[in-house]
Amino acid sequence: MAKTEADTLTGAEALVQTLANNGVSACFANPGTSEMHLVTALDKETRIRSVLCLFEGVATGAADGFARVAGTPAMTLLHLGAGYLNGGANLHNAKRAKTPMINIIGDHAVPHLQYEAPLTSDIKGLAEPNMRWLESADTVASTGALASEAFAASFAPLPGPVGLVLPADSAWLKGGEIGPVVTCDVLKTVAPELISEAVAALAKAKHPVLIINGSALTAEGLAAAARLKAHGIRVMTDTFYPKMRRGAGLFAPDRLQYFAEMAMDDLNGTDLMLAAGTTLPVAFFAYPGKPSLLVPEGCETLVVGGAETDSAATLAALADALGAETSAPMTELKLPDAPAGPLTAAAVGASLARHMPENALVSDDGVSNSLLSFLTTETARQHDWMMLTGGAIGQGMPLALGAAIAAPDRKVICLSGDGAGMYTVQALWSMARENADVTTIVYVNHSYRILNIELYRTGAGNPGPTAKDMLSIGGPDINWVALSESMGVPAIEAATAEVFDAELAKAMAEKGPKLIAAIVPG
C-alpha cells in the first residue's frame, strides 16, 4: 500500500526518532519559535527525556556531563545562531573533553534566509570552529540521514560535539525519513610498532614518565598503570581530564601540576616522556620568560597513542610487552578526622572525603580552591572525578545537572568557585525542576582569586584600585543562599568547619538538590 501524506513524518519527527533509535535518551533544550516542531516531535518520543534549561550554556554543559557519565551522547536544542553562541563556551569545553554531543540548532526556513530577518546569522560560520562536524538539513528528506551521520560523527574520528542545523521548514514539512542505526567507530587500539618503540626507549631511560588521559583513567586502565608503575615508570595524569576513577582500591597516579614552573620542577630529571591518550603536556597560559612545552630539556618523548586511541588498551599492551606482572600498591581507604575551626578549602576537602558516598560523581569547577578537595579524596571511597578541560569556567553546575540525569542513582557533588558559578547559575533552576540529586558546594570568597595569583605571575605590575576592583567580586557580596533558594534549590551557609561537616553529612544522606555556600578565605 502506498504511503499517504498523513502517514509520513515531519522532518523534526524523523530527526528525533532517528536519534532515539540510535540510543539518544536525553535532550537539554532551550527552544524558540523556529524549534516548535522539534518540541512537538519530542513530545511524541517517549524514549528521550527533555530537560528545559533557562540558558543555552546550561544545556550544552549538561549534555557534556550526561555523556561523560552515560557514555552515549545527549542532544541539545538551540535557537539559531544566538542560541548556539550562548552555549558556545561549554561546547568549547566539551570539544576539549572529547565528549560526544549532538547539537540541533534551529534556523529560519530556507526561503526566509534571504531576507536577513533579525535573528538570521551565519550559523555555519559561527559554529564550525567549535564543532567536530557540522551540517545543515536543508531539505526535509535529509533530516533522518543527517541525524544518523551526526550521531556517528559525534564519536569518530575523535569524539566531540557535532552540530546539525535544522531550518524550520525542514522541521515542519512532511516527508521525513528515518535514518539508519549506525555503529560508531570506537577508540582505535594503538599500533604494535609504537609499543615496541616505547619498550626500546624505556630500556634506555633512567627516569621515565608516562602521561595518561582518556580510557587509561578508568579502573581497567589504572590497573594497567599500576603494573607500569611497579616496573619503574612514573605515571602521571594530565592536569585536567574529563573523568577519572579514584579512591580506595585503585592505583593513584600523580597529577601534572597546573603552574608551569612547578610542573617543570616536578619533572626535573625526567629523561623519557611517554604519552597515552593525550599529547605532550603544555602550559595552560604563556607567561613572560616561562616555557610553553612542559618537557625538560634533553628529555626524549614518544606519544604512544593520542586522544583517538584506547589508552587503557595501550597501557595493558605496554605492560604485557614489558613483562610487568606485579602491581604497585592500591590506595587504601583513609578518611580524615572531622575538621574544626573557621572553614577553609582544606576543611571542605576533609569533609568531602569523610562523607562522599561510594560511587559518587564529582564535577570540579572549583578553580583555585578545589585542589585541596582533590587531594584529600584520593583515599576516599571510590568515585569519579570530572574536570574542566577547556578552561572556560561556568561548566561545573551544568555538568553536574547532566551527570545527575544520566545516573539518577548516584550522588553528584559539584564544586564551584563563586566567580565560575555566576556564569551559568541558571543550572540551579533545572536541578530543582528535575529534582536532580546534586549537592553544590560553592567556595565563596568574593574574588576571582586565581586572577590575583595570575596578576603577579604574568608580571603585570602592582594592581591599583581599578585592577583590584576587576579581580574582586565582593561589593556587593553575592548572597548564595538567597540566590540558590530563589531558583528552588534549598541552601545553607557554612562559615565553620563544624557546620560544613554536619551539613555535608546531611546532604549526602538525603536525595535531591542542595547548595552549601562554603565561606572560605579570599
Place this chain on the structure above:
Amino acid sequence: MAKTEADTLTGAEALVQTLANNGVSACFANPGTSEMHLVTALDKETRIRSVLCLFEGVATGAADGFARVAGTPAMTLLHLGAGYLNGGANLHNAKRAKTPMINIIGDHAVPHLQYEAPLTSDIKGLAEPNMRWLESADTVASTGALASEAFAASFAPLPGPVGLVLPADSAWLKGGEIGPVVTCDVLKTVAPELISEAVAALAKAKHPVLIINGSALTAEGLAAAARLKAHGIRVMTDTFYPKMRRGAGLFAPDRLQYFAEMAMDDLNGTDLMLAAGTTLPVAFFAYPGKPSLLVPEGCETLVVGGAETDSAATLAALADALGAETSAPMTELKLPDAPAGPLTAAAVGASLARHMPENALVSDDGVSNSLLSFLTTETARQHDWMMLTGGAIGQGMPLALGAAIAAPDRKVICLSGDGAGMYTVQALWSMARENADVTTIVYVNHSYRILNIELYRTGAGNPGPTAKDMLSIGGPDINWVALSESMGVPAIEAATAEVFDAELAKAMAEKGPKLIAAIVPG
C-alpha cells in the same frame, strides 16, 4: 634624547591610551589571565571607567546600551574565544542595532598558540561573522595603530561591533606606539536622485507608506516625518529599532506590527512603500504558508536610503522637495488614571506612563508583555525607547546597565520578561556595584508566553505534556525578589496595580538600582 626601554609603553598601554585619546570612556570587562596587562593598563588610564561584569553577555549588552545613549563606542574586555562566545548573542544584537563597539579579545601569546593549550580556539573563525571588522594585533608595534583602525571601523562603512584580538605577548611587551586620533565617517546623506525618484513615485501613489529607522527616530528626524505625514504619507517605524525619541511634543509615527499576517492586514491597500534608514520589512520568523516579505502584492517599493545613510536628513530633503511646509500634529501630554485591581501588563503600562520622568531611557526586552507599556507611553513625558533589534533575548538588563553608565543623570527603566531576564541576570550585580540608576521591571508570568503563542502560529500541533513543560518556566517558580536581592539590588513584588503604581512612583523618585517583580497573568 633617544627613548629608553623604560620610556616605552606596553602594547596594552598603547592600545588603551589610543582608545582613550579617541574618546572611549567606558570599558565593560570580564578579564582572565591573558588580559592581566590590559587590566593594569586600564588601572593607569583615568579617562576610562572600568565596569566589571560577571558574565560576558552582560559586558557586550552594556557596551551596546552605552553607545546607543552616548553616541560613542565603549570597549569590552573578553577572555579568549570562550569569553567572546559568552558575549556573542548580545554582539549579534548590537550588530543588528548598528551600535559601534570595540571588543578587545585577549588571546594566548603568539608563540604559545601552536601548543593548543586548553583555552586555545580559532577566535577569528568564531567571531568573524559576528563583527563588522576583526583583526589580531600579532606584534606589540601594531597595537596602537590597530586600536585606531578598530575605532574607525566601529563607525564605518556601517556602525557595529568590531573585534581586536590581543595576544598576551603583544600586551605585555614594551614597544607599543600610540595610534592616531581618527575622524570617523558619519552616516552618508542620501543621493539627490533618490529623492527625485521618491518624489516622482509619490506623485503617482494613492496610499504611500514610508518605513523609517535610524536617525529618523531622533527629534529632528521626527519633525521632518511630521511634515511628510501632513503631506499625506503614512509614516511607520520598523517593528524594532535601536532607539526612538517619543512622548509629548513629538510626532508619533505608526509602528509596523510584529506578526506577519497582522502587518499585512495593516498595510493592505498600500501602493507605494518607501524606506529610509532601513530596508523593506520582513517577517521576524517564517510560518507555513505565510509571507516573508511584508510588502503587499503590486505595491511599488523604493529604498530612499539604507541603514548607512542619515535618514533624518533624507526625510528633511524629501519634505523640502515635496514642498511639505506644515506638520502633522504633535503628541499632547496625556497621562492615564491610576490603574486598579490585579496587576496586568496594561496596568504596568499605565503606571509607567504616569510616573516615568522627563528624559527617561527605556530598555525594552519585555517580549510579549511590554507592547502595552509601549502603547501607553506614547503620550507620556518625552523619553527614549530602546529595543531588541536582533531577537536574542537577554539584552534588556545589560543594555540598561550600559545606558545608566552613559547617562548617570537620566532615569533608566528596564522592561524584561522573566524568561529573557534569566539569560543575563548577572547584570543586576553590576547595577548594584555601580549604583546604576536603573529600575528593572520583570514581567513574572513563569512562562515563555510568546512561545505558547508561536506554537499555535507555526502549526506545530497541540502541545502534549513535554511540549507544555518546555514552554513553562514555572515549577519551580523563580523568586525574583530573592534573586535580585541576592545580587544587591533591592526588590519588591507587586501583584496588584495599586501596589505596582505606588512602588514605581517611589522608584522614580529615588536614585539607584531597584527591581519590581510584576506578577502578571501567564
